[in-house]
Amino acid sequence: MRLFGTAILAFALVAVSCSDGPATGAPFDVPGDPVATDHVDLPRSYRFEPAVIRIEPGTEVTWTNTDDFPHTVHLLDASDVTKDLPIGGSASIVISDAGTIYYECSIHPQMHGKIIVTDTAAASG
DSSP, X not given: OHHHHHHHHHHHXXXXXXXXXXXXXXXXXXXXXXXXXXXXXXXXXXOOBSSEEEEOTXXXXXXXXXXXXXXXXEEOSTTOOEEEEOTTOEEEEEEOSSEEEEEEOSXXXXXXXXXXXXXXXXXXX
């Protein structure tokens, strides 16, 4: 019986390591080239547009819901911030630290976004 349990565990480990999931550390893939902007629209179609944005630390990012359904912005970082986006509403979050932040709509988790925060002053100096 012990051998059977060991075989199942080994199979599970191989199955997990061979998955075609997102890059290491990323909760999901977000396709698209980064757009330098501090505004994200939620148009009719259950998506964030643009899906990938690039900002500098200290930037206030604003999401505006132009869809026919309420949504949220839920940051998947240590802050775990969630902002409600009623129909026609907006919400803003100041992003302070450099790095990559993934986010989703907690009502519609198929909606994914990514914020790339780069300190261009430090990179050029």
